[in-house]
Amino acid sequence: MKKINIVLFGTGNVGSKLINQILEAREILRQKEGLEINLPVIANSSTAFFQKENQQASWEADLTNFGFPYRLEDILEYVHNEGYENLIAVDATASEQFVDNYNELIHAGFHIVAANKVANTRSSQFYARLRETLLEHNKYFLYETNVGAGLPIVETLRNFHRTNERVTRVRGVFSGSLSYIFNTYCEEEKTFSEVLTEAGDKGFTEPDPRVDLSGKDVARKLLILGRELGLKKEFEEISIQDLVPKHLNGQSTLKNFHRNKKDLDPIFLKLKKDLKQDEVIRHVGELDLQTGALDVKLVKESRTSAFGSLQNADSSFEIFTESYGKQPLVIKGAGAGAAVTARGVLTDLVKLAEKLH
Ligand SMILES: NC(=O)c1ccc[n+]([C@@H]2O[C@H](COP(=O)([O-])OP(=O)(O)OC[C@H]3O[C@@H](n4cnc5c(N)ncnc54)[C@H](OP(=O)(O)O)[C@@H]3O)[C@@H](O)[C@H]2O)c1
Structure with a gap:
C-alpha cells in the first residue's frame, strides 16, 4: 500500500472540507487506488495538532483540545523524528506570507499542493526560483484549484x-x-x-x-x-x-x-x-x-x-x-465553492501520489 503523509495548513472553508473529504474517501482510496492518506499534522494560523494514530474522532475537537501554538520548525522536527515519508504540505491558507515557507518545506522533503494563489502570482523571479528549487529537490507542486476551483483548467x-x-x-x-x-x-x-x-x-x-x-x-x-x-x-x-x-x-x-x-x-x-x-x-x-x-x-x-x-x-x-x-x-x-475546491485539492493529492514511489 502506498502511503502519503499530509501536513495541512489552513482549516477554513476549504481546509475543513478537505479533511472531511479525505476521511470519507479513505477506505475507497485504500481499496481502489491502493493509497493510504494520513494526516499527521493539521494547523491553522496559530495552532497545530500532531497525531500519532490515524484520525478517529472529530478533528475539530482534537485541534481545539490538543492543539498548541507552534512554529514551522516544530512541525518539521516532528515529521522528521516520526520518520514520515512521502510528505505533502497542503497550503489551504489565504495567506500572503505563508508561501515564504515553501522553500523551507521543500528543503525538508515536502511536495506542495496549494489552493492558495499567492506563490504563482508573485514576481516572475520568485515564480522561476520556486520551480528551480522544486527541480533541484525532485519535488512536485500542484495547484489545479488556483483557477476555476475544481474545474480542470x-x-x-x-x-x-x-x-x-x-x-x-x-x-x-x-x-x-x-x-x-x-x-x-x-x-x-x-x-x-x-x-x-x-x-x-x-x-x-x-x-x-x-x-x-x-x-x-x-x-x-x-x-x-x-x-x-x-x-x-x-x-x-x-x-x-x-x-x-x-x-x-x-x-x-x-x-x-x-x-x-x-x-x-x-x-x-x-x-x-x-x-x-x-x-x-x-x-x-x-x-x-x-x-x-x-x-x-x-x-x-x-x-x-x-x-x-x-x-x-x-x-x-x-x-x-x-x-x-x-x-x-x-x-x-x-x-468556486469550498466543496468543489477541496475535491480539486484531493484530486491533486491523488495525482501526486501516483508520481511517488
Ligand atoms: N473558497 C473557494 O471557492 C476557493 C476556490 C479556489 C481557491 N481558494 C483558495 O483557497 C484558500 C483557502 O480559502 P478559504 O476560503 O478556506 O479561506 P479561509 O476560510 O479564510 O481559511 C484560511 C485558513 O488558513 C489559515 N491560515 C492563515 N494564515 C496561516 C498561516 N500562516 N499558517 C497556517 N494557517 C494559516 C487560517 O487560520 P485562522 O483560522 O487561524 O486564521 C484559516 O484556517 C485561499 O487561498 C483561497 O483563495 C478558495
Missing part, C-alpha cells in the same frame, strides 16, 4: 503547452461572485447595490466585496494561466477595469463603502440601458497569446453565447488553440 492548458499545441487565446468568466452579480443584475429588475448585497448575504462575495469588484482576483488567475503558457508577465502589466469608484476604494472604510454603495447604481444602470435586447453584461478575463495582453474587463455578450447563458455563480472558460480552430474548447461549471 490549469492541467488542460499545461497539457496543450507541453504537447506544443499552440494556444492563441483564453477567455473566461473567472469569478463566481461576479458571475452571480452580473447574471442576476441583467435578468432581474433590481439595483446593482441590491444585487451586491444579496450576493454578500448568500456568501458569494468576499467579506469586503471590493476585493471582487476590483478585478484583482481575476487578474491573479489570468496571470497564473499566462505563466502556465510560458508568458513572462508581472501582475502590474495586467490591464484591470476596477469597478469600484475612486471615492469608495480601498482608501475608504468598508463601512463607508456599504453606506454609499448606492453610488454604483447609476453607473451600472447606464451600462444596462446601453445594451441591445439580446445582450447581457459579463465580467471576463482575456489572455491574448499573440499580443501577450492580459485584460480584466466588462464586456457585452449575446444572451445565447457560452458566457451570456451562464447562470447562478458558474464559471466558463473558452480556450482557443490551433487545432480547435474557430470553435474553442469550453469548460464550464461551478468555479
Whole structure:
C-alpha cells in the first residue's frame, strides 16, 4: 500500500472540507487506488495538532483540545523524528506570507499542493526560483484549484503547452461572485447595490466585496494561466477595469463603502440601458497569446453565447488553440465553492501520489 503523509495548513472553508473529504474517501482510496492518506499534522494560523494514530474522532475537537501554538520548525522536527515519508504540505491558507515557507518545506522533503494563489502570482523571479528549487529537490507542486476551483483548467492548458499545441487565446468568466452579480443584475429588475448585497448575504462575495469588484482576483488567475503558457508577465502589466469608484476604494472604510454603495447604481444602470435586447453584461478575463495582453474587463455578450447563458455563480472558460480552430474548447461549471475546491485539492493529492514511489 502506498502511503502519503499530509501536513495541512489552513482549516477554513476549504481546509475543513478537505479533511472531511479525505476521511470519507479513505477506505475507497485504500481499496481502489491502493493509497493510504494520513494526516499527521493539521494547523491553522496559530495552532497545530500532531497525531500519532490515524484520525478517529472529530478533528475539530482534537485541534481545539490538543492543539498548541507552534512554529514551522516544530512541525518539521516532528515529521522528521516520526520518520514520515512521502510528505505533502497542503497550503489551504489565504495567506500572503505563508508561501515564504515553501522553500523551507521543500528543503525538508515536502511536495506542495496549494489552493492558495499567492506563490504563482508573485514576481516572475520568485515564480522561476520556486520551480528551480522544486527541480533541484525532485519535488512536485500542484495547484489545479488556483483557477476555476475544481474545474480542470490549469492541467488542460499545461497539457496543450507541453504537447506544443499552440494556444492563441483564453477567455473566461473567472469569478463566481461576479458571475452571480452580473447574471442576476441583467435578468432581474433590481439595483446593482441590491444585487451586491444579496450576493454578500448568500456568501458569494468576499467579506469586503471590493476585493471582487476590483478585478484583482481575476487578474491573479489570468496571470497564473499566462505563466502556465510560458508568458513572462508581472501582475502590474495586467490591464484591470476596477469597478469600484475612486471615492469608495480601498482608501475608504468598508463601512463607508456599504453606506454609499448606492453610488454604483447609476453607473451600472447606464451600462444596462446601453445594451441591445439580446445582450447581457459579463465580467471576463482575456489572455491574448499573440499580443501577450492580459485584460480584466466588462464586456457585452449575446444572451445565447457560452458566457451570456451562464447562470447562478458558474464559471466558463473558452480556450482557443490551433487545432480547435474557430470553435474553442469550453469548460464550464461551478468555479468556486469550498466543496468543489477541496475535491480539486484531493484530486491533486491523488495525482501526486501516483508520481511517488
Ligand atoms: N473558497 C473557494 O471557492 C476557493 C476556490 C479556489 C481557491 N481558494 C483558495 O483557497 C484558500 C483557502 O480559502 P478559504 O476560503 O478556506 O479561506 P479561509 O476560510 O479564510 O481559511 C484560511 C485558513 O488558513 C489559515 N491560515 C492563515 N494564515 C496561516 C498561516 N500562516 N499558517 C497556517 N494557517 C494559516 C487560517 O487560520 P485562522 O483560522 O487561524 O486564521 C484559516 O484556517 C485561499 O487561498 C483561497 O483563495 C478558495
